[in-house]
Amino acid sequence: MKLPPPPRISGRALRALVRATDADPVRRVVAALMRRDLKIDELRALPARVRGPMPLTARPLQARLPPKRASEDLPLPDVDRAHAPTAARFTALYRSGALDPVEVARRCFEASRSLASRAPAMDPLLYRDEARALRDAEASAKRWRAGQPLGPLDGVPVPVKEEVDLEGHGARLGTARPARTDVVDATAVARLRAAGAIVIGQTVMTEYGMTPLGVSATRVLPRNPHDTRCSAGGSSTGSAVAVTVGLAPVALGSDGGGSIRTPASFNGIWGIKPTFGRISRRGDGFGGTVAHVGPLGASVLDLAHFLQATSGEDPDDVLTDGNPGFVPGFLEGAMKRGVRGLRIGVIDGEMEDAHPEVAKGCRDALSALEREGAVIVPVRLPLARWAPAMGYLTIGLETHAAMIEERRTSWSELGTDLQLLLRVMSTFASDDYLDAQQLRAGLRRDTAALLREVDVLALPTAGRTAPAVSDSDVLEGMADTVELDAACRYAFLGNLTGLPAASAPIGRDARGMPIGLQILGDAWDEATVLQVCAHLERTGIASVPRPEVRVDVLRAKA
Numbered sequence: 001m002k003l004p005p006p007p008r009i010s011g012r013a014l015r016a017l018v019r020a021t022d023a024d025p026v027r028r029v030v031a032a033l034m035r036r037d038l039k040i041d042e043l044r045a046l047p048a049r050v051r052g053p054m055p056l057t058a059r060p061l062q063a064r065l066p067p068k069r070a071s072e073d074l075p076l077p078d079v080d081r082a083h084a085p086t087a088a089r090f091t092a093l094y095r096s097g098a099l100d101p102v103e104v105a106r107r108c109f110e111a112s113r114s115l116a117s118r119a120p121a122m123d124p125l126l127y128r129d130e131a132r133a134l135r136d137a138e139a140s141a142k143r144w145r146a147g148q149p150l151g152p153l154d155g156v157p158v159p160v161k162e163e164v165d166l167e168g169h170g171a172r173l174g175t176a177r178p179a180r181t182d183v184v185d186a187t188a189v190a191r192l193r194a195a196g197a198i199v200i201g202q203t204v205m206t207e208y209g210m211t212p213l214g215v216s217a218t219r220v221l222p223r224n225p226h227d228t229r230c231s232a233g234g235s236s237t238g239s240a241v242a243v244t245v246g247l248a249p250v251a252l253g254s255d256g257g258g259s260i261r262t263p264a265s266f267n268g269i270w271g272i273k274p275t276f277g278r279i280s281r282r283g284d285g286f287g288g289t290v291a292h293v294g295p296l297g298a299s300v301l302d303l304a305h306f307l308q309a310t311s312g313e314d315p316d317d318v319l320t321d322g323n324p325g326f327v328p329g330f331l332e333g334a335m336k337r338g339v340r341g342l343r344i345g346v347i348d349g350e351m352e353d354a355h356p357e358v359a360k361g362c363r364d365a366l367s368a369l370e371r372e373g374a375v376i377v378p379v380r381l382p383l384a385r386w387a388p389a390m391g392y393l394t395i396g397l398e399t400h401a402a403m404i405e406e407r408r409t410s411w412s413e414l415g416t417d418l419q420l421l422l423r424v425m426s427t428f429a430s431d432d433y434l435d436a437q438q439l440r441a442g443l444r445r446d447t448a449a450l451l452r453e454v455d456v457l458a459l460p461t462a463g464r465t466a467p468a469v470s471d472s473d474v475l476e477g478m479a480d481t482v483e484l485d486a487a488c489r490y491a492f493l494g495n496l497t498g499l500p501a502a503s504a505p506i507g508r509d510a511r512g513m514p515i516g517l518q519i520l521g522d523a524w525d526e527a528t529v530l531q532v533c534a535h536l537e538r539t540g541i542a543s544v545p546r547p548e549v550r551v552d553v554l555r556a557k558a
Contacts, residue, residue: 006037010215010470010478014416017479021423030420031427037481040389040432043439050383052441054434058289059319060276060498060523061444063451069528072338076301077537084269084298084544085554087156087249087305093554094144094155101137101144101155101198104553108157108200109133111247111551115222120471122222122549124238124247126162127169127179127202133157137198152305153250154196157553159242160189160252162202163209163235164284164293171285174207174235176218176413186283187317188252188293188310195309203238203251205259207415207477209286210399211235212262212487215469217415217477223469224266225547226513230466231474233263233487236296240267243296245550250302254284256291256395258462258491261503264296265461265516268505268545270533271296272303275524276498277323279307280314288398290391290495298544300533303502304331307526324524334527335534340373342532345454347381353489354460361515362460365506368541369532377454383443384459384493388485390443391492393428393436400425417477440496447497451522456532461503461516463489490518500526504533504542514545 009017021027035041080089093099109128116123140155149155162172166189170180184190189199204219206212214221214231222241224230232241236253240263243251253260255273264271272294279293295306312325346366351359370376400407400422406414407422414422450457463486469478494501500523503516517536521529536542 005482006033008478008480011472011476014420014477014479018416018419018423021420027423028427031424034424034481038389038392038485040392043386043389043435046386046439050442051438052445054438055441058276058498061448062523063448064522066525066527069337071333071336072340074336074338074538076332076335077299077534079299079537083246083546083550085246085249086299087152087302089554090156090249091149091152091154099554101140102134104155104157105133105137105198105200107553108247111553115245115551120223120228121220122225122228122241122245124203124222124242125159125201126204126238129166129169129199129201133198133200136193140196140198143196150196153192153309156197157200157248158192158197158250158252159200159203159239159248161236161239161254162205163254163286164189164252166199166202169202173209173285174205174216174219187280187314189283191310200248203242205237206234207418208399208403209235209254209256209259210418210421211484212258213467213478213480213483214263215417215474215477217417217475221474223474224466225549226268226545227511227548229468230513231266231469233266233466235259236263239296240264240269243269243298244547247551247553250295250297250306252293253296254286254291254293255495256286256288257391257495258488260294260296261461261491261501261516261518262487264503265514266466268514269296269298270300270303270502270504272500272502272526272529273494274307274526275500277319278526279310280317280320282314282316287402288395290395300335300530300537301332304335304530307331331527331530334531337531338373339369339532339535341375343375343377343454344369345377345379345450345457347379347384347457347459350384350459350490353385353463355464357509358460358464358515361507362458362517365517365536365541366458368539369535372535372539379450379454381446381450383439383446386439387443387492387496388488390436390439390496391488393432394440394496396421396425397428397433415477417479420479444497447493447499455528457520459490459518459520461490461518462487465509465511465513465515494520499523500529502529502533504536505544506536506542508545517542
């Protein structure tokens, strides 16, 4: 007999459940149910041959050297839309003198306050760094007046996730703890500033980034701008909403299990998790073996400009050793190649696990790419369906270990959904983690082998579109293994392998909620991922839909 799906638990019921897990027998029963619902127990039954040797590094396996691909020399996508202003639109106005970075920065802060006053609140910013942003905007305005901008991000507002440090205002990771004042900019932030970007502040995130569903008991998180009755996703909730509503054309996020790609998909924008080690994590408060820093943006070109500005070796982050960075203009050039002859792998059985509307949207987009000359190749990757369970064990147990001090000294300050997760994780054994890493090694090996046969892999970004949420869900946190698994179903393949993966907005479901198509490429080959995304955007197969909630920081001067 098929059991009904487990219910969503929030509010008073969630608090009661957490109190009950004080007792070890209850804790183990709850853990057993979650292990079943998330298919974690099924990992043990997998045959020995699918495992690999214990990995000694999280550095991704590269299938092949990045190929020199022929280009059709197509134009860059034209996406000058009022409801999703790109960085190019900002800089065009600066170049013409119709607007300047100081006025834009002021308007960003005005818009943030206006969004905070809405019901429900829609402000994506936790901390507005107004004094520093206005000083940097003045410097940018002088460069534009002199005709000497630093590049395509000069004067462009860029909010950053509260997972990374700003000078004088440290990462808080969605928690109740105070910000440290004795910190310097994270490397990624420093590089954005060096490119002329105006860092307007930190965006809100879910607590310790441990839910993709955009709910938290420790933050007032914005809802989905397409329908405020739905989640905006997470954990890069504020960064996604900032781009979606038009507050900024690109934002810094991070992704340990879909935390860039899931909210990008839910909100109908672009997002890319680059290769593990491509962007320095110095100043990132999370850590672990699956978390990446990367952008969410209003266009593919915005993603490319962000990667161009922030990538490269950092002596303070060993993970970046050997990272070549990008030759100026290389990513823009890749975006002009088109897809004729490009081999796109579609993993057998993966699409079938998605909601029918999501699966149809992804198949339609792939069929359109096929008409543009791409070659769709059915491929097999049996371990892909087990990636979520491996991912839950990896990120969950790494976080449980990293939070030893918080569990000891500030348990009562944690949200109830996070308390429940940590209680469940405390029941796991050491070989749960170790076996997951051997399975991960097998997944990395098998994925690299596939990427010698095809150029990229295509799969849904998430199994469902943004779920409906209540006030209690958003403000107090919730436990919902069905929606959790749907949000992460296709994300962990990229995190466990460390391969670059982007989400493209390829349509809407019957409720009007956006659908994302994910493109995953070989290690250090973000160029081919962006090549596919750019053609999706150029042809209109993918486009950023107009949200219900939006602001206009580029309106003409009165």
